[in-house]
Amino acid sequence: MHLDTFLLSLLLMLLLAKVLAQLCWRLGLPAVVGELSSGLILGPSLLGWVTPHPQLHNLAELGVVTLMFVIGCETSTKRLLNSGPRVLTVALSGVLVPALLIPPFVHWLLPTPPLEALFFGVALTATSIGIAMRVLRLNHQDKGVMGHTILGAAIIDDVLGVLLLGLMFSFSNGDMEPIGVLLQLVTIVLFLILAPIATRLLIYLLKPLTKQDMLPGFYASTVLLLICLFGWLAYLCGTPPLLGGFAAGLGISRHFTSPWSKWLVNPFPFTRKLEQASGPLNDVLAPLFFSYVGLSINLTQQSLTPTTMVIALVLTTLAVLTKLQCGLWLTGSRRQKLMVGSAMVPRGEVGLVFAEMGRQVNLLGDESFALLVLVITLTTIVGPVVLKWACTHPEPGEDTRGQSPPG
Known part of the structure; x- marks a missing residue:
C-alpha cells in the first residue's frame, strides 16, 4: 500500500468512525456500533473505498493492544482474583455450551460433515474482549464487580478457545498431542502472572529518570514501549x-499488589502520569481497531438467499442465547446477569480470526465460512446494543455498590 493510499484510508476510517460513534451515542446506541459500521460502509461490504491491508491490520491490532493496556491500568488485581469462582463459572459455561449445542444445529441445518460442524461451534466460543470492555468503559461499568467478572471470563474464554482450536487442528491432521496443548496452557498462565511483575520492575528502573529534565513525550513513549514489548512477548x-497489553497495564495499575510492596515505595506519581499518557493513544487507536473489524467483513461474499438468511438468523439466535446463559449462573439482579451474558455475546475480531484459521486449514467449506462470518457480524452488533441497555437501566431499588459511578 502506497503512503498516499495509506494516509487516505486512515483519514476516512478515523473520520467516519468518530462521526458515526458520536451519532450512535446520541441515539442511545453503543459508540462501538458506529465504529464497526464505519468499516462496513467504507469496506468491500458497501462503498469499497478502503481495502483491508496488512499495514492497516497491524495498526488496528496496536489499537486493541492499547485499549487492553488502558483497561489493565484500571483493573484491580485483588478484585480480579477475588472474582475467581464467578469468572470460572461464566468462562466455562461460555465455552462449553456453544461448543456442545451449536454443532448439532449446524450439521442439521446445512448439513455439513461432523468435524466442520464442530469447528463452527468452537469458533463461536470466542468473545471479543475489546468490544465488551469498550462498551463497559464508556458506560463507567468496567471497574466494578461485574466489570472484573466479564474481563476475567472473556480472557479465559479466548485462551480456552485457542486451545480448542489447537486440538481441532491436531485432530484434523490425525496428530493428537494433548501434552503440547497442556504446555501451551501453562505458558499462557505463567505469562499472565509474570508479565505484570516484570512491568512493575521496569517501572522501578525507569522511575529515577523522571528526576532529570526529560524531553517532551517521555511518558507517552514509555507507554508505547511497554505496549510493544509485552505485546511481542x-x-x-x-x-x-x-x-x-493487558498484563502490562496490570503492572502499571495503582491497585497492583505484590509480596514486596510493603518494602518498596509505591511509584504512584510516575504510574499515574503513564496512565494519563495512555489516554490520548487509546482515544485515537481504539476506534481505528473497531473500524477495521467492520472493514474485514465482506457481506457481498454472502449468498443472501431467503434460506440462508433464515439459517443465519436461527444460528445467530442460538449464538446469542448460548452466551446470554453465562449470566444466569451468577447471583445478582436480572440486569447484572444480563450485563454479564450480553458482554460475552459479540464474537468480533476474535471470531473472525478463528473463522479465517478454519478456512486456511480446510476445516471450513466456503458455505460454512460465509455463514459463520455472517453470524459473527450479527453477534458483534447485537451484543453491544444489549449490553449498553443493561448498563444504563438499573432496576428499581437495585444495589449498585461496587460498580463504577457515572462520570
Whole structure:
C-alpha cells in the first residue's frame, strides 16, 4: 500500500468512525456500533473505498493492544482474583455450551460433515474482549464487580478457545498431542502472572529518570514501549498480543499488589502520569481497531438467499442465547446477569480470526465460512446494543455498590 493510499484510508476510517460513534451515542446506541459500521460502509461490504491491508491490520491490532493496556491500568488485581469462582463459572459455561449445542444445529441445518460442524461451534466460543470492555468503559461499568467478572471470563474464554482450536487442528491432521496443548496452557498462565511483575520492575528502573529534565513525550513513549514489548512477548508465548497489553497495564495499575510492596515505595506519581499518557493513544487507536473489524467483513461474499438468511438468523439466535446463559449462573439482579451474558455475546475480531484459521486449514467449506462470518457480524452488533441497555437501566431499588459511578 502506497503512503498516499495509506494516509487516505486512515483519514476516512478515523473520520467516519468518530462521526458515526458520536451519532450512535446520541441515539442511545453503543459508540462501538458506529465504529464497526464505519468499516462496513467504507469496506468491500458497501462503498469499497478502503481495502483491508496488512499495514492497516497491524495498526488496528496496536489499537486493541492499547485499549487492553488502558483497561489493565484500571483493573484491580485483588478484585480480579477475588472474582475467581464467578469468572470460572461464566468462562466455562461460555465455552462449553456453544461448543456442545451449536454443532448439532449446524450439521442439521446445512448439513455439513461432523468435524466442520464442530469447528463452527468452537469458533463461536470466542468473545471479543475489546468490544465488551469498550462498551463497559464508556458506560463507567468496567471497574466494578461485574466489570472484573466479564474481563476475567472473556480472557479465559479466548485462551480456552485457542486451545480448542489447537486440538481441532491436531485432530484434523490425525496428530493428537494433548501434552503440547497442556504446555501451551501453562505458558499462557505463567505469562499472565509474570508479565505484570516484570512491568512493575521496569517501572522501578525507569522511575529515577523522571528526576532529570526529560524531553517532551517521555511518558507517552514509555507507554508505547511497554505496549510493544509485552505485546511481542505475548505473541512469542502463543497468546494474543492484546493480553500482553493487558498484563502490562496490570503492572502499571495503582491497585497492583505484590509480596514486596510493603518494602518498596509505591511509584504512584510516575504510574499515574503513564496512565494519563495512555489516554490520548487509546482515544485515537481504539476506534481505528473497531473500524477495521467492520472493514474485514465482506457481506457481498454472502449468498443472501431467503434460506440462508433464515439459517443465519436461527444460528445467530442460538449464538446469542448460548452466551446470554453465562449470566444466569451468577447471583445478582436480572440486569447484572444480563450485563454479564450480553458482554460475552459479540464474537468480533476474535471470531473472525478463528473463522479465517478454519478456512486456511480446510476445516471450513466456503458455505460454512460465509455463514459463520455472517453470524459473527450479527453477534458483534447485537451484543453491544444489549449490553449498553443493561448498563444504563438499573432496576428499581437495585444495589449498585461496587460498580463504577457515572462520570
